[in-house]
Amino acid sequence: MAKLTENGGCKANMVGFSIHLLMSRWFMVFACLLIMSMAGATYLFSLYSNEINSSLGYDQTTLNLLSFFKDLGGNVGMISGFINEVTPPWVVFFMGAIMNFFGYFMIWLAVVGRIAKPPVWQMCFYICIGASSQTFANTGVLVTCVKNFPESRGIVLGLLKGFVGISGAIITQLYHAFYGNDVKSLVLLIGWLPSVVSCFFLRTVRGLKVSFTRLEYAGSAAVVLILLFAPLVLVFKEEFYLWKRKQQILHDPPQVKVVAETPSSVQLAPQNQPQQEISELKPNSCFGDVFKPPPRGEDYTILQAIFSLDFVGFYL
Known part of the structure; x- marks a missing residue:
């Protein structure tokens, strides 16, 4: 009986710790990093723009127009900021997920021919809506993390924005893993993957009232230092490889065969050149x-x- 009680207590403790972990601010940072790593779809326009060009018969001028509306949607963040002021973060994430899926899914339907060829203004509207969803993810993540880490906002913002920068590479690798070289499916991936990630962490990213200890500051500083000096491992590895290769060449130099060839005729440059050619070589005044x-x-x-x-x- 005591053994059963002990097992039940261990299970209860594990469940309690799991709930505490999922509701903690550090797990919230992990969720924010995943959301931001999927929030860089605007950087991938060059990968599927040629497919839009060939499927819909657009010229370069039309593609430039689409690119303009993509940049317009990705840089207008006032709407998401206003919504974040009056609603909790999960509303911002949910709206961003809906906008992302709607915009890019409609583009995918047009590219694969599932719907009639839309007018150019509709395509501009779709890509503007899809790109604007990135501002909702940025606003929900950045504002919430700044409120939860007021004394480390610089570090947190730097890490989060860094993941936005590499999100294009992350999505590209996932695209090749899921769909190979099917460029049309890249548009579909951009539509559903960021939306699923945002919806999965709807209740995780939220404002918390926390107090900070000196030990926690030391832990965050250690993480930053590790990330800062992590590239040094690659430097050491590459330099050690070059040094080892140089030592191998010094101890075991390759055999070089020297073949002397006697030129059949030696052409000497003329000693006297016309004064006109020499004057042409003189540089003109600036x-x-x-x-x-x-x-x-x-x-x-x-x-x-x-x-x-x-x-x-x-x-x-």
């Missing part, structure tokens, strides 16, 4: 061609660029 610019498209000197009409037009 002020001589200031007001004689080359044709458009050629390289200008600094002075030629300053005194050109195009440069003067910047101030008009």
